[in-house]
Amino acid sequence: MHQEKKQRLGILLTTSPESENTFTVIKLAEAAISSGKDVQIFLMCDGVYNINNKDFTSLLDKGVSVTLCAHNASERSVEKREGINFGSQYDHAYIVNESDRFLSFT
Amino acid sequence: MKKVTVVLQKSPFNTLRNSEALRMSLGLTLANNAVSVIFTSDAVYNLLPAFPENIKSPAFGRHIEMLNTLKCKLIAEKESMEERDVKDVNYNVEVKERAEVFKFIKESNTVITY
Numbered sequence: 001m002h003q004e005k006k007q008r009l010g011i012l013l014t015t016s017p018e019s020e021n022t023f024t025v026i027k028l029a030e031a032a033i034s035s036g037k038d039v040q041i042f043l044m045c046d047g048v049y050n051i052n053n054k055d056f057t058s059l060l061d062k063g064v065s066v067t068l069c070a071h072n073a074s075e076r077s078v079e080k081r082e083g084i085n086f087g088s089q090y091d092h093a094y095i096v097n098e099s100d101r102f103l104s105f106t
Numbered sequence: 107m108k109k110v111t112v113v114l115q116k117s118p119f120n121t122l123r124n125s126e127a128l129r130m131s132l133g134l135t136l137a138n139n140a141v142s143v144i145f146t147s148d149a150v151y152n153l154l155p156a157f158p159e160n161i162k163s164p165a166f167g168r169h170i171e172m173l174n175t176l177k178c179k180l181i182a183e184k185e186s187m188e189e190r191d192v193k194d195v196n197y198n199v200e201v202k203e204r205a206e207v208f209k210f211i212k213e214s215n216t217v218i219t220y
């Protein structure tokens with residue numbers, strides 16, 4: 001049986017949880033997930049600090065995929081966390097390439 | 107191939123943003139993306155000869171050179187350069203008028219502002 005491919009939303013977040021960008025990204029991701037889309041978030045620069053934010057990590061339980069730049073995390077001594085993919089710019093390149101829509105919050 | 111455009115707007119010093127944005131631009135070439143970088147507003151200062159390592163700031167020139175080597179399009183906005191009297195740029199960039207830059211951005215599949 002033919003199954004329709006889900007639309008994919010990619011998001012880049014480079015700001016720390018103190019920025020209003022975090023709230024915007026959480027609400028956008030929740031809305032996209034509830035309308036049946038795949039959501040992939042890539043964190044880099046100070047954006048890697050968002051994995052210490054409970055509201056942000058609650059997105060994992062809702063089915064959002066979160067990848068971060070391990071190089072930036074290492075620079076900031078951010079420790080590994082279950083459910084978060086410690087990846088690289090290679091992952092980002094593929095998220096951008098495979099997304100139907102891509103939004104940047106920098 | 108996806109047309110991905112990275113737009114830089116900030117000056118090179120007091121921030122890691124430019125070197126990170128250029129590192130990210132290089133990374134974007136790892137997938138099937140046609141990557142272009144636009145230097146606008148204060149970001150045109152990135153194109154002047156600079157020695158950021160002298161003030162312990164990350165070197166970004168090598169990223170620009172590598173993007174050139176990878177045949178990524180590097181575009182500087184003419185009006186931003188003129189407003190700031192930026193001449194004799196250190197890199198091989200294409201200078202385009204603001205209207206052309208807008209058109210280029212509009213034709214991109216993905217735009218990442220930095």
